[in-house]
Amino acid sequence: xxxxxxxxxxxxxxxxxxxxxxxxxxxxxxxxxxxxxxxxxxxxxxxxxxxxxxxxxxxxxxxxxxxxxxxxxxxxxxxxxxxxxxxxxxxxxxxxxxxxxxxxxxxxxxxxxxxxxxxxxxxxxxxxxxxxxxxxxxxxxxxxxxxxxxxxxxxxxxxxxxxxxxxxxxxxxxxxxxxxxxxxxxxxxxxxxxxxxxxxxxxxxxxxxxxxxxxxxxxxxxxxxxxxxxxxxxxxxxxxxxxxxxxxxxxxxxxxxxxxxxxxxxxxxxxxxxxxxxxxxxxxxxxxxxxxxxxxxxxxxxxxxxxxxxxxxxxxxxxxxxxxxxxxxxxxxxxxxxxxxxxxxxxxxxxxxxxxxxxxxxxxxxxxxxxxxxxxxxxxxxxxxxxxxxxxxxxxxxxxxxxxxxxxxxxxxxxxxxxxxxxxxxxxxxxxxxxxxxxxxxxxxxxxxxxxxxxxxxxxxxxxxxxxxxxxxxxxxxxxxxxxxxxxxxxxxxxxxxxxxxx
Numbered sequence: 111x112x113x114x115x116x117x118x119x120x121x122x123x124x125x126x127x128x129x130x131x132x133x134x135x136x137x138x139x140x141x142x143x144x145x146x147x148x149x150x151x152x153x154x155x156x157x158x159x160x161x162x163x164x165x166x167x168x169x170x171x172x173x174x175x176x177x178x179x180x181x182x183x184x185x186x187x188x189x190x191x192x193x194x195x196x197x198x199x200x201x202x203x204x205x206x207x208x209x210x211x212x213x214x215x216x217x218x219x220x221x222x223x224x225x226x227x228x229x230x231x232x233x234x235x236x237x238x239x240x241x242x243x244x245x246x247x248x249x250x251x252x253x254x255x256x257x258x259x260x261x262x263x264x265x266x267x268x269x270x271x272x273x274x275x276x277x278x279x280x281x282x283x284x285x286x287x288x289x290x291x292x293x294x295x296x297x298x299x300x301x302x303x304x305x306x307x308x309x310x311x312x313x314x315x316x317x318x319x320x321x322x323x324x325x326x327x328x329x330x331x332x333x334x335x336x337x338x339x340x341x342x343x344x345x346x347x348x349x350x351x352x353x354x355x356x357x358x359x360x361x362x363x364x365x366x367x368x369x370x371x372x373x374x375x376x377x378x379x380x381x382x383x384x385x386x387x388x389x390x391x392x393x394x395x396x397x398x399x400x401x402x403x404x405x406x407x408x409x410x411x412x413x414x415x416x417x418x419x420x421x422x423x424x425x426x427x428x429x430x431x432x433x434x435x436x437x438x439x440x441x442x443x444x445x446x447x448x449x450x451x452x453x454x455x456x457x458x459x460x461x462x463x464x465x466x467x468x469x470x471x472x473x474x475x476x477x478x479x480x481x482x483x484x485x486x487x488x489x490x491x492x493x494x495x496x497x498x499x500x501x502x503x504x505x506x507x508x509x510x511x512x513x514x515x516x517x518x519x520x521x522x523x524x525x526x527x528x529x530x531x532x533x534x535x536x537x538x539x540x541x542x543x544x545x546x547x548x549x550x551x552x553x554x555x556x557x558x559x560x561x562x563x564x565x566x567x568x569x570x571x572x573x574x575x576x577x578x579x580x581x582x583x584x585x586x587x588x589x590x591x592x593x594x595x596x597x598x599x600x601x602x603x604x605x606x607x608x609x610x611x612x613x
Contacts, residue, residue: 134158134184135279135425135439136210142435144277144427147268148405149209150216151187151423153243153250154446156209158184165206167192167238170588170597171199177207181248189249192238198559199601200588201238202573203253206407210425212267216407219260222302223412226258228591233260233408233415239556240572241283241420246447252283252422253407256571257290260409264300269405269426270311273398275366277431280313280424281377281443284359287329288545289317290416294334295424296363298411300404307395309402310336310411311370313363315354315419324351324385331374331385333363335396336411341372342386345393351385358422358448360440365390366430368397373433375440378448382440384433418570422448453515456557456564457608461517463507464611466491469578470562471602478503479576479583479606481521481538486529486583491612498523500612505529511541511548516569518551522613529553531568534592536576536583558605565604575604 136146136157149156152165163177164187176195181188192201208214221231228234240254253261270276280295287293296312299305317328322341324330330351332339342348351372358377364370371387390397405426409415459465467479469488477488480503491503501523510516511528519529527540530551541547552569553576559565566576568585577586579594586604589597 132158132184133442134160135442138435138438138442139425139427139431142432144429144431144435146210146425147212147428148214148266148426150206150407150425151209152178152203152206152253153422154186154245155180155184156423156425160184160209162209163207164209166204167196167201168204169196169199169201170600175204186245186248187250189251192251196238198561200559200573202235203238204235206253206261214263214266214269214405216261216263216405219262219406219409219413219415220302221413223304224414226260226413226415233413234258234573237572241422242451242453243422244449244451249451252420254286254420254572255293255408255418256573257288257416257418260413260415261407262302262404262409264302264404266403266405268428269297269403270428271401271403273367274401275430276311276401277362277364277427277429277436278313278425279360279362279436279439281422281448282315282359282361283420283422284329284354284356286418286420287316288416288418289319290418291318291320291414292316292334292339292410293408293417293419294410295407295421296334296405296426297401298404298406299336300402302411302413304336304412305402306400307337307393308335308398308400310334311363311365311399311401312406312411313361313424314339315359315361316417321345323347324353325349326353329354331361331372333370333372334410335391335399338391338393338396340391343389343391345391348386357450360443362436364430365399373436377443379444382433382437450515453513453554454556456555459507459517459555459564459608461507461509464522464613465505465507465608466503466611467505467566467576467606467608469603470558470560470605470607471578471599474578477578477581479578484537484539486536486538488578488581488583495612497613504611504613510552510554510569512545512552512569516552516554518553522611531571531585534571534574534585536585559601560605562605563607566606576606577603579603
């Protein structure tokens, strides 16, 4: 028989467990004495009471914008609202709102030490639909960063400066990366330029080997401290910093005077491991640190923007979080149950089928996507065309070379050669087996933007689609800076009827 005191203790423990399970990451950080001073996510609320806007999208058809909020306070983003708003057109993520209440929102990164590809040197904005996932079975969208895409806030509130203590975490796609500089999230310069060693403290994820490295071939979690990606206290190799293979990855960087740490884990299961914890780098300029307090996503502190990666959620804290606090945050992330979902929609294009792709624009409904050598264009093809042309307009659908959830198009008359893009021009090239080729040759069909057939979206540049323009083939964005990005007739030009192949 239990005593009244025992029952009271049991009730208190039960209430504590309920409170802990209901807590969101920023509630946990606050309880640990290191509150969030920035909280960004397009997938869910990071405070249990947060019900405001998570992010804003802009659609290509009319330039209108709408804010996407959680389905309920503390919940998963309302992806259905985005899908409805963006139906029949393209959408970009214009703002990732700060949930902390400090107004540290992330918007399109301006030009800096490096220029972006947009007007006045700004970076691109991310596709609103490039990174679909589910959390506890509910659909949401992450932020798919292609090279040239980036977000920033140079006028922030409450972010650590100088040698002040801070922490940060991000949930990333552990399979989306490259070796370019720099896929970062965290603290950077306030003028978008390199102002010297120790002026940054940000999460880095990728395979760059210019500075520090970890074990294996990468990708690795490292810290971008400006003019150096560090896996430990030198610019050399840290064998305790592992190659990451998790589809969803929790990345942590935290620092305080003469002490910093790297921690990481599978974001879908398990607990955090410490990859480095120790003194600041021995190279000049990193002790004490000279952090400036801007926030970046997908780019380096000087707007170096050649990197790629996918971001789902992340925060920055005031103060150096304890391992125990971070362990509780990791448990919360695992409980969110991030999982993959379909990258395609619309009429099925079956792997193993032989297809031809017909234009749907009123001018060009007799024209099919075809190659002549490496060049790709639209050509008039009929049942009476010669066998050579029929072969050139015929494609075998195979599982996506870079992602099996999408597809690749192999030439019928040139086996081993695939449609791929290079400098946004569609070409036919032999598969060289490289990671870059596989990504450039992978495409994710969706329902045709003009209501007909399919629109064929690039896997690694999801704002871009197969488009015929003056009969040539490019991967085009809706209203971008290139001539072939023109908004006029975009939906028609990127919509294709997929038929049984001519050959």
